[in-house]
Amino acid sequence: MSAHVDGDSIITLEKVSKGYRTSAGVRRVLDDVSVRFPRGKRIGILGLNGAGKSTLIRLLGGAEACDGGRITRHGRVSWPLGFTGGFQAALTARENAQFVARIYGEDPGYIEAFTQEFSELGSYFDVPLRSYSAGMRGRFAFSVSLACNFECYLVDEALETGDARYKEKFRRAFAERAAEASVILVSHNESMIRRNCDMAAILHEGRLVLHDNLKDAMKAYQILQTRPRIAA
Amino acid sequence: MGGRATGDLPTVTDGAPPIGWSGVTGALATQCRVIRALILRETKSRYGEHKLGFLWALIEPTLMVILFVAFFALTRSSSVSNMAVVPFMITGIVPFSLFKDTMSQMQGAVTSNKALLGFPQVTTFDVVLARGILDTAVILCVLAIMLALAQLFGFEWRCEDPLGVLAVCGLLALTGMGFGFLFASIIPVVPSMRQVTSLVFGRPLFLSSGLFFTAESLPPPVREWLLWNPLLHMMELMRDRFFVEFVTGHGSWSYAGSFAVTTFVVGLLVHQAMRKRAVIGL
Numbered sequence: 001m002s003a004h005v006d007g008d009s010i011i012t013l014e015k016v017s018k019g020y021r022t023s024a025g026v027r028r029v030l031d032d033v034s035v036r037f038p039r040g041k042r043i044g045i046l047g048l049n050g051a052g053k054s055t056l057i058r059l060l061g062g063a064e065a066c067d068g069g070r071i072t073r074h075g076r077v078s079w080p081l082g083f084t085g086g087f088q089a090a091l092t093a094r095e096n097a098q099f100v101a102r103i104y105g106e107d108p109g110y111i112e113a114f115t116q117e118f119s120e121l122g123s124y125f126d127v128p129l130r131s132y133s134a135g136m137r138g139r140f141a142f143s144v145s146l147a148c149n150f151e152c153y154l155v156d157e158a159l160e161t162g163d164a165r166y167k168e169k170f171r172r173a174f175a176e177r178a179a180e181a182s183v184i185l186v187s188h189n190e191s192m193i194r195r196n197c198d199m200a201a202i203l204h205e206g207r208l209v210l211h212d213n214l215k216d217a218m219k220a221y222q223i224l225q226t227r228p229r230i231a232a
Numbered sequence: 233m234g235g236r237a238t239g240d241l242p243t244v245t246d247g248a249p250p251i252g253w254s255g256v257t258g259a260l261a262t263q264c265r266v267i268r269a270l271i272l273r274e275t276k277s278r279y280g281e282h283k284l285g286f287l288w289a290l291i292e293p294t295l296m297v298i299l300f301v302a303f304f305a306l307t308r309s310s311s312v313s314n315m316a317v318v319p320f321m322i323t324g325i326v327p328f329s330l331f332k333d334t335m336s337q338m339q340g341a342v343t344s345n346k347a348l349l350g351f352p353q354v355t356t357f358d359v360v361l362a363r364g365i366l367d368t369a370v371i372l373c374v375l376a377i378m379l380a381l382a383q384l385f386g387f388e389w390r391c392e393d394p395l396g397v398l399a400v401c402g403l404l405a406l407t408g409m410g411f412g413f414l415f416a417s418i419i420p421v422v423p424s425m426r427q428v429t430s431l432v433f434g435r436p437l438f439l440s441s442g443l444f445f446t447a448e449s450l451p452p453p454v455r456e457w458l459l460w461n462p463l464l465h466m467m468e469l470m471r472d473r474f475f476v477e478f479v480t481g482h483g484s485w486s487y488a489g490s491f492a493v494t495t496f497v498v499g500l501l502v503h504q505a506m507r508k509r510a511v512i513g514l
Contacts, residue, residue, distance in 0.1 A: 062352035079351045087347060090277045102269035103353055105262075 009036040009074060010152045010182045011060055013208075016069035018052075018059060029055045031206030032069070037184060039074070039151075042174070043210075044193030045186040046221045047203035053186040054080075054156060056203060060184060061154050075151035081141055089130035093121060093140050096129065100144050111147045118173075119143035120166070135166075142170055146177070153177070155185040157192070171196065190221060262353050270345075270354070270362035278366075289370050290377060293329065297321045297378070300444065313446050314477040318387035319379070323397075323474050324443035324467060326375045330404040331411075331463060332433065334367040338412025339429065342420050356507050360416045364409045372401065389474075396473030403466050403492040410495030417506035442467035447482035455482070462491035 013035045019028040029052030037043055047053045057080045058064040059071060087096045094112055101111035116125050119139045129137060145153060153174070174183055174196070186203075187193055193200050193214075200217035201210040204224055211217035279285040297318070304317050312320050341360040348354050382389065391397060411433070419425045441463035447455055458464055459482060468483025 058350070063350050077352075088273065088277060089347075091273065095273070095276055099269050099273050100351075102272070103262075103266050103351060105265055 008039045010039040011037045011074070011077065011184070012072045014070050014072075016059070016066045016071055018055065018064075018066045020055075027052070028206040029203075030059070030066070030208065033206075033208045034069075035201065035208055035210050037152075037182065037210070038199075039182055040180065041199055042183040042185065042197045044197035044200035044214075044217070045184065045203055045208075046190065046193055046200055046217065047186070047188060048224065049188055051203045051205075053188070053203060056208070057154050057156050057184070057186050073152070076149075077152040078145050078148065078150040078154050080154045080156045081145050087129055087137070087141065090128055092128055093119070093125045096140070097144050097147070100148065104148055106148060111144065114147035115140070115143045118146060139166060146173055150181060152182040152184065155183060157185075157187045157189070190218060194218065263358065266353055266358050267362050267365070270348070270358060271366050274362060274366050286370075290374055293326050293374055294378060294381075296325050300325070313448065315471065315475045316387060316389060318382050319389035319474070320471070321444075322375070322378050322382060323470055326371060326378060327401055327404050327470055328438070328441060328443055328463070328467070329371045329374075330368060330401055331408040331466075332437070333371060334364055334405055334408035335411045335415070335433065336430075337363045337367045338409065339415035339419055339426070341412075342416050356416070357503065360413055360503070361409075364405075364412055368405045368409075375401075390476060391474055392476045393473045397470065400466055400470045400473060400488075403469075403488055404463075406492040406496045407462070407466075410492070410497070410499035413496075413499035413503040417503045421506065437461070437463060440464065446471065446478070447480070462488050466492075 013030075013033055016030050016033045017028075018030040019026050021027075045053060045056065047056075055064065059066055060073075061077055061080045062071070062073065063080065088099070091099075093115065097112045097115045098108045100106075101108040119125070119142075121136060121140060124132065124136065129140070132140070177183070183196075185193065185196055197214065199210070199212055200214055200221075201208055202217060202220055202224065209220070211220065279289070282288065284291075300321050301317050304312075304321075311317060338360050341363045342349075342356050345359045348359060349356065379389065379391075411429075415425060415429055419429075440458055440461055442458075447459065447464060447468055450458065465483045465488040468480040469485065469488060471478050472480040472483055
């Protein structure tokens, strides 16, 4: 679909397959999919509920292995950011930030300071995460990931956290980063993709199609949504 | 293992053959970093939250030793086949934890750390091994501290062969880690396994592994049966290496050693084979 050469893509998928067993039989999330995600773009991935968006983003980040084919990451890719993200509720934001810094080989002092500053959590920074609201958790997760300076940010519909002012702050920060870094954002919400992305792909029934143009993607997604669903 | 994301290297491919030495050393460096971070995190969440912290790790085995020493004092003399009761109990109860606590901590590692598995470089193997290392280290510290305390309070002992004692500790830890890896991958898929393990590995082993007796003191038919238990061999060897006064006629290095190594290898292999399902099973 897209005419990008290997050199300027951030993640490439070659003939990737992924499925998992459920009580209702094997579910195919990806079926022989080949896609190149270009570098320096904000890419949305749209899919109906249950299309396998979260599995896809875990595959892109490397948290899960694919059954067949290969996924290549050309640069530092973040963990999938979102509510489910890997933080320990019993530990404070500071301790969680230190953990992230250590596993990514970053300077814990810098990561800690940046996160504290950017998240605006104040004295809550030294309180265990379990007493945070969802919005505060989201703020923390995004701040840590911004501190790490990834080349590609994977986002699992979590931009919708926090109050309006803070949402705006993140949108600006991400837009800034997107000058050098890529963002891949999965969502079932079109308007969120329209606001935050330059281009979009659609995940449906094991196929992933990347449209160069946001408008084309939206049109295709609308057709998909109006079609009657055969099986839940 | 081409599936490990390093975060260091510019290009990381899943499902590709190994990239050569730089890839291998890079992955190894990442793994060490991850395990270190996990150990620090686990230490903090386990001992950092309470005011008493690490003291708890010491209090439980100390109380247990005091309890059993008191029990022995009521019923019998102050020694077990020439070994003083206090060091006898310490070298039984604490090393047994190397097997028991390590195993039970490791078997819950995947379930209680699943949030961390969202980070691509953190694998179930890392999470389980980190707990194994931490628990082994903590129990070895507890052993050293309790022996020092015993000496301080006038219960004298002299260790015949410290290296031998450490070797037996190694066997106990290896056995515990083997079962730990095994159950850490099975329990997320078959949760009822937890009840089975606590039933089999709980009281029966605690009572039959020679924590409170020597194999020699048992009636021969019972002894013959109990000597199938490799942990009894390890306890016998532990006392043999620790006490000048005691020489075991029953503990076998080859039996205990081959059991420990086999358990460890089988545990690792099963864990590797099950690791995908262990995560999905959550």
